[in-house]
Amino acid sequence: MTPIPNILLQKAQELEQRTREVYPDLAPLARQCFLNTMETTVTQLSDGSYFVITGDIPAMWLRDSAAQLKPYLKYAAEDESLREILRSVLAKQVFYVNLDPYTNAFNSREQEKGYSENDRSDFSSGWIWERKYEVDSLCAPLYFAHEYFSVTEDRSIFTPELREMIRTILHTFRVEQRHMTDSPYWFIRENAWAPSDTLPMNGKGRPVNFTGMTWSGFRPSDDSCKFGFLLPSNMMAVVALRKAAELCTAGYEDAALSAGCLKLAAEIEDGIEAYGVVEHPKYGKIYAYETDGFGNYNLMDDANSPSLLSIPYLGYRSAADPIYQNTRRFLLSEDNPYYVSGTAARGIGSPHTPPGYIWHIGLTMQILTSIDPAEKRECLAMLARTHAGTNFMHEGFDANDPSKFTRPWFAWANSLFAQMLEREVTAE
DSSP states (O other): OOOOOHHHHHHHHHHHHHHHHHOGGGHHHHHHHHHHHHHHTEEEOTTSOEEEOOBSSOSEEHHHHHHHHHHHHTTGGGOHHHHHHHHHHHHHHHHHHHHOTTOSEEOSSTTOOOGGGGEEESOOOTTEEEOOOOHHHHHHHHHHHHHHHHHHOOGGGOOHHHHHHHHHHHHHHHHGGGHHHHOOOOEEETTOSSGGGSOTTTTTOSOOOOOSSOOOSBOTTSOBOSSSEEHHHHHHHHHHHHHHHHHHHHHHOOHHHHHHHHHHHHHHHHHHHHHSEEEETTTEEEEOSEEOSSSOEEOOOOSSSSOSTTHHHHTSSOTTOHHHHHHHHHHTSTTSTTEEEOSSOEEEOOTTSOTTEEEHHHHHHHHHTOOOHHHHHHHHHHHHTSSTTSSSOOSEEESSOTTSBSOSOBHHHHHHHHHHHHHHHHHO
16 A cells, blocks of 8 residues: 555644543544555555545545545645645546546546446446446535645646536536436446435436526435435535635636636525525424425435535534524434434434444534534544444444444545544644
């Protein structure tokens, strides 16, 4: 695997030491969760570029790779070897998006096999591991590039290819505002293990109305959307497009492209607020998880981010926002069909994992978005007692028996945990 930059080894040691002082039960997790992505998932390929797998799946997800490396971005200005890795991963994300903006996960080289062996769609390539169109997959490289430049002021990232990626994302989001009439995209998985692994209606998804929002075929869990306007991903798109506009201005002085990004961001935000807010009889105005623009709503949350719980983390609204607070009370209650209470923990799970399972990403995100110190302490205690002695985060675990869990090697969960822990121990 890739040699670990010295700055990360130093920060891992500091995090472990500080955690031992503040949250001793979590100290055994600190260093290894912080370094897990770099130690086990980042590989330098024969051409010198860097490739990031998710962990137990040997493909690179646009979303996951950005999330896995996020805790390291803040230190990029201090270490050139780290900057080299981050620049290379960004360049690979740019290459992949320009190759096909509808693909969520890619191979390290052409002609490799992946889930796509059983998939049918309107485009195919040996680079594709899986072609599930997810709005957040296109948002992730924009967040990544924006934070990298904000920290490092490294102008070398402003290549013609990066500008082309921004154009590609803008075009794709615009096309998918009118998915039913303008989109070329369809997706069918032959012999799907579950209905959520493919799209209904001959691969086009259920009908949607025009709302100003942009359509997504699949959720961050890689499960298909019930209704095509996925609110958390649209919220992420609003923020991502504004970040893209700043990149256009800083790197290219491209006023037209910047203006296009801002215009679309405003349209999507208007659609969210006009079509995505529901008057709940118990909680008041809350955000729906999904809608079709015809008045149908899916009221739930999934622990995968972007989620409704993650709205402040995404930068769409503050944690104190009244609609977010109403939504949060709904999400962290049994009125959310994927909220689970057990003898070991309580939190948000996912239809992607067995019933009764809670996600470590969900508990971590609850801490990252909480304004209640007692709630944070409770969640930290639940994380400390549900890693089943592995000192790593998992995907989902049984709320009554944490020794039953999915994905023992899930780098995104470890990175998000380390990011949260670093913030919490610094705040103490």
